[in-house]
Amino acid sequence: MSERLLAKLRERFGASVLETHSHLGDDTAVVDPARWKEICAFLRDDPACDMQMLVDLCGADYPDRTPRLEVVLHLYSIARRHRLRLKARVGDEDAEGAEIDSVVDLWQGANWFERETYDMFGVKFRGHPDLRRILMYPEFEGHPLLKTYPANKTQPLVAYRTEEEAGVPLEKLAPFGDDEGMSFGRKNGDATGDATNGEA
């Protein structure tokens, strides 16, 4: 059904559709980020596509690729009951400079999804009316879902107390020691990089 969609996209946008595949029943098109909004508008407004609903918009990080980040968009047509996954690759090898057009004008629901993707991956959406963090607090530094963001890093809003400040012995000092709790080391990328990390 929606393989025709992919054919239509290739026909209409030619070289801007970089890659297509249909795997496990999901049809995917990887497109040129420069034409992102144009392609989205076409998918929404073309009567044969009729993608009235933006189901999901999220990011994904592939640290060994350049461009490193992917913006993944899932579209659905309620009337025609077909789905399409649209992806665009953005950002350099350090996930810097990731920018793409916002699609809030096309689907109002994109507003929060784009804010979340910005919050988690640092992708900037050009033309978004209100691009600020949504899940993390404004003082937070970095983007937590990047593979290079250490999973065991803490950023407390109020600094942890030391024993000198408290004036009494504290039973436990935070952040907790490396030898405590679950090892976050199944895959590397953690801050400490000591013996608790590495192969589990």
Next chain:
Amino acid sequence: MEPVDLDLEESALELPAEPMHLNLGPAHPAMHGTVRIVLELSGETIEKADVQIGYLHRGFEKMCERGTWAQVFPYADRLNYVSPMLNNVGYALAVEKLCDIEVPDRCQWYRMALGELARISDHLTCTGAMAMELGAFTPFLWFVKAREMVWDILEEETGARLTHSFGRIGGMARPPTPAFKELVRGSTKEILSLLEQGEKMLLKNRIFIDRLENVGNISQADAISLSWTGPCLRSTGCSYDVRKAHPYLKYDEVDFTVPVGTRGDSLDRFLVRLDEIRQSVRILDQVCDRMADEGPVSADDPRVMLPEKDAVYTTIEGTIQHFKLVMEGAKVPAGECYSYTEGGNGELGFYLVSDGSGTPHRVRIRPPCFSITGGLSKIIMGRMLSDIVPTFGALNMIGGECDH
């Protein structure tokens, strides 16, 4: 004594004209869930509303990238704590799609039964809590009593009342207990009668109706554009339900209807949920009739299933297989997939990316109430402050899921 109002001019009697700022939440007794709404009020009318979420953010997606595929189940439970079973099954189906596994028929029926029980519990909680926030405490107690019966069944089946962690890749943790069908048949009658009592009490209540009717209206086009799904979308008249539009498990073999509303207001959302409970009971009846009493509930696939305990303790192959599955995790073929099911609040999607190892590369959840809460500021704009409570209640935001 001089009269005080003698030399007062008209203008001095007017209230200050600049808008008032009010923080509603994040811990407000009339709002269930931790959400903050920063309001700009003119009198009691809302001029601007900024809905802020994230207070319950626990880094679900980050945590999933640290463990094995099977270790995601407990996290999935905690995303939606009123219908955890639906999340369990949704995640299991997503991984099975990636591994290309189909579970046995008996398991599919069983998953449907547990899922519908969870849906009943979700809708009872939502409608009951909403009534309670409007001052109707008795129906809330009746609904919670009905939910208690659902939880008793789930406890009997899974051993846990709330966080079941009962799903497995390729099956369920245990087969249904011998008394399962009897328990379900016995309680559904009782649940329906409690529901009817509560419904009678609320729908003949002028105050309740007045506070819901034509409050929080949304048009169908707006709801679709805002990515709404589930009962909130169906209240606008759009009949999109994943169980009907893209049947999974055995939903194409059972008979049920999708209740829809007409006005898209809070009352419609309330009524749609009540009707969905009745439809879930209908599905449960059919599942009880059709689920086999014997047969396997887990796929016979050594790639993902733990071997029998006998084999683990007596054979070297069993020990090795068990060790590898627990320590390294089931190896899921490299690739990506988006799998979607009908959760309590709408389309619950999982977008999974595997790099072929035992640890997920990316687990993305598409929580239905994230986009629904995203539309909250739009539907309360221009309304009165007191309308927020029923409107928010009818959206059924689940903090854990919305904030990931």
